[in-house]
Amino acid sequence: MNKLKTASQIVAQLQDGMTIGIGGWGPRRKPMALIREILRSDLKDLTIVSYGGADVGMLCAAGKVKKVIFAFVSLDFIPLEPFFRKAREQGQLEVMEIDEGMLLLGLRAAAWGCPYIPTQVGLGTDVINNNPDLKVIDSPYDDKEWVAMPALKLDAALVHVDRADERGVCRIAAPDHHMDDWFVRAASHAYVTCDELVTSEHFVPAEVARQVFWERSLTTAVCHIPGGAHPSSCAPFYGIDNSHFLEYNKYAKEGGFNAYCEKFVDGKTEQEYQAMFGGIDGIRKIPHTTY
Amino acid sequence: MTATSYSLAELMICVAATAFENDGEVLATGIGVIPRLGATLAMSTTNPDLMMTDSEAYLLSEPNPIGSRSEEFVQRNETWMGFSRIFDNVWSRKRHAMIGPTQIDRFGQSNISALGSDYFHPKIQMLGVRGLPGNSISHANSFFVPNHSTRVFVDGECDVVCSIGFNPARMPKGYDNNDIDIRLVITDICVMDWQGPNNKLRLVSVHPGVSVAEVIEKTGFAIHIEATTPTTAAPTAEQLAIIAKFDPHNLRAKQLKDNPPGIRPVAS
Numbered sequence: 001m002n003k004l005k006t007a008s009q010i011v012a013q014l015q016d017g018m019t020i021g022i023g024g025w026g027p028r029r030k031p032m033a034l035i036r037e038i039l040r041s042d043l044k045d046l047t048i049v050s051y052g053g054a055d056v057g058m059l060c061a062a063g064k065v066k067k068v069i070f071a072f073v074s075l076d077f078i079p080l081e082p083f084f085r086k087a088r089e090q091g092q093l094e095v096m097e098i099d100e101g102m103l104l105l106g107l108r109a110a111a112w113g114c115p116y117i118p119t120q121v122g123l124g125t126d127v128i129n130n131n132p133d134l135k136v137i138d139s140p141y142d143d144k145e146w147v148a149m150p151a152l153k154l155d156a157a158l159v160h161v162d163r164a165d166e167r168g169v170c171r172i173a174a175p176d177h178h179m180d181d182w183f184v185r186a187a188s189h190a191y192v193t194c195d196e197l198v199t200s201e202h203f204v205p206a207e208v209a210r211q212v213f214w215e216r217s218l219t220t221a222v223c224h225i226p227g228g229a230h231p232s233s234c235a236p237f238y239g240i241d242n243s244h245f246l247e248y249n250k251y252a253k254e255g256g257f258n259a260y261c262e263k264f265v266d267g268k269t270e271q272e273y274q275a276m277f278g279g280i281d282g283i284r285k286i287p288h289t290t291y
Numbered sequence: 292m293t294a295t296s297y298s299l300a301e302l303m304i305c306v307a308a309t310a311f312e313n314d315g316e317v318l319a320t321g322i323g324v325i326p327r328l329g330a331t332l333a334m335s336t337t338n339p340d341l342m343m344t345d346s347e348a349y350l351l352s353e354p355n356p357i358g359s360r361s362e363e364f365v366q367r368n369e370t371w372m373g374f375s376r377i378f379d380n381v382w383s384r385k386r387h388a389m390i391g392p393t394q395i396d397r398f399g400q401s402n403i404s405a406l407g408s409d410y411f412h413p414k415i416q417m418l419g420v421r422g423l424p425g426n427s428i429s430h431a432n433s434f435f436v437p438n439h440s441t442r443v444f445v446d447g448e449c450d451v452v453c454s455i456g457f458n459p460a461r462m463p464k465g466y467d468n469n470d471i472d473i474r475l476v477i478t479d480i481c482v483m484d485w486q487g488p489n490n491k492l493r494l495v496s497v498h499p500g501v502s503v504a505e506v507i508e509k510t511g512f513a514i515h516i517e518a519t520t521p522t523t524a525a526p527t528a529e530q531l532a533i534i535a536k537f538d539p540h541n542l543r544a545k546q547l548k549d550n551p552p553g554i555r556p557v558a559s
Contacts, residue, residue, distance in 0.1 A: 026373060051374075052419075064439065070418035070419055071420060071421055071422070072417055072418045072421045073418075073419060073421050074419075079332035079417075079418060080416065080417060080418065084416065085415075085416040087540060088405070088413055088416035089412070089413060089414070089415070090412075091409075091411055095411075096419070097404065097419055097420055099420055099421075099422055099423070099424040099425045100374075100421055100422045100425070101381065101382070101425040102424070102425070104378055120428050120429070120463075121424050121425040121428060121429070122384075122425075123424075123451060123455060123460070123463040123466070124428065124452075124453060124455030124456070124461045124463055125400075125420070125423075125427070125452050125455055125461075126404075126410070126420075126451050126452040126453070126468070127420060127422045127424050127453075129452075130410050130451075138462075138464075141450075142465070142466030143464070143465050144463070144464060144466065145463050169362040175347050175348035175349065175373070176347065176348040176373035176374055177373065178374055178375070179374065179375055182375070259418045272324055290346060290359045290360060291346035291347055291355075
């Protein structure tokens with residue numbers, strides 16, 4: 001089955017009010033080309049589930065977001081995501097702020113068809129007080145109380161991988177595939193962008209097949225966008241574009257997000273966007289961060 | 292041999308290392324340069340059984356030096372430890388994390404999420420609760436405070452309680468104080484723990500040149516003071532050499548404003 005689509009065909013599948021999970025982690029391996037395509041669309045009232053970075057900041061700044069389900073939103077070396085911060089401080093967002101592990105459990109519950117997964121995580125903190133929908137329940141097996149972390153069912157998951165074939169077999173060769181497999185499994189539809197489109201032959205070596213974290217039956221569509229994670233990283237091809245994030249951060253202080261969009265997003269193709277960074281060759285020269 | 296010249300950052304690294312020395316075989320996670328070097332020093336000296344990651348996706352059998360490393364450097368991987376597996380480790384309880392919260396209250400609760408009285412309209416949005424709720428109820432945790440003040444050690448509760456503490460009003464059904472394991476609080480002026488009466492914050496030692504009165508003044512709630520308060524032990528020359536080896540770019544000198552000396556000069 002050939003699942004190749006363009007970014008605009010994928011975004012056309014999304015609807016107002018959907019709950020959308022976004023893979024990656026902070027400034028790493030975010031499907032940013034799809035985010036830019038959403039910024040150019042009329043989509044609105046989205047609920048975003050994310051280990052958040054600029055994906056969340058940009059969608060909030062563009063007024064696309066009704067609610068964010070998150071544990072953090074951060075650009076790592078710029079700890080506070082500037083546009084998410086603005087949106088929160090203006091009081092314009094609904095939020096479900098939960099522990100990083102609770103978010104994982106919510107995705108797993110959705111993937112496994114469970115209404116909730118019991119956990120002790122969140123007890124004794126404001127995670128319980130600030131989320132009245134989050135129930136604390138008794139256990140049939142002990143005398144303690146437990147948080148019933150509800151399934152986070154996603155209408156769509158958006159993820160970026162380094163390689164995929166047209167059937168939707170996806171490889172993540174980066175050191176960490178983060179929670180992308182759980183986002184995909186929690187979603188009714190999973191849309192993948194890839195840096196390299198490969199033939200199925202690519203997955204034959206066992207060590208490559210071990211870097212495929214979900215079955216192709218879960219991949220709804222594949223879009224080939226080399227550099228599509230920029231300005232987030234996509235190891236092994238390119239690192240986090242810290243200098244671009246510094247510039248992005250400046251727009252939050254001066255100019256605002258509209259000015260950022262005018263320069264980098266509005267009316268631009270992905271090729272035109274990338275040309276501002278030396279094209280795909282320039283992006284692939286961005287060094288990896290050493291921790 | 293005790294060193295005669297050392298920075299405050301180096302003193303804090305050595306104290307941070309003591310937090311991990313009796314931990315046995317657990318994952319030591321130090322967030323930030325000083326906590327990470329503390330864990331590194333402990334793993335290199337007092338507790339070789341510790342485990343550390345490369346802060347990305349692998350568990351190491353020797354800590355990595357901080358910052359850029361030569362092309363020839365090969366990190367000593369021992370297993371994959373991506374973020375999803377970190378939670379398996381957290382919930383197995385075999386971990387000790389040391390982080391620097393923005394607020395800490397008298398119950399040992401901490402905040403890195405947001406500041407202000409209205410949660411839905413925060414004055415300052417910070418990181419979010421991150422993994423603090425899970426860390427605090429699952430394993431040992433220590434705090435690192437580079438700027439000991441009443442802004443950090445707040446009067447009243449934290450604006451957003453991200454981690455569980457010794458607060459009777461919030462204690463979950465079936466839990467008591469013994470289920471919560473908050474260890475050291477290492478600041479730029481002193482070392483404290485939560486071993487006062489009813490887990491009250493207790494002064495353990497003051498750094499060279501710091502008075503007990505200064506600690507009391509800079510803490511927004513009452514702390515437990517013992518009859519005598521020792522001075523924080525100075526680093527040894529061996530410790531300083533190990534710290535220098537794992538911090539070849541001297542990032543530790545940039546962690547505290549003006550990189551003050553470990554022995555505070557007497558005011559003139």
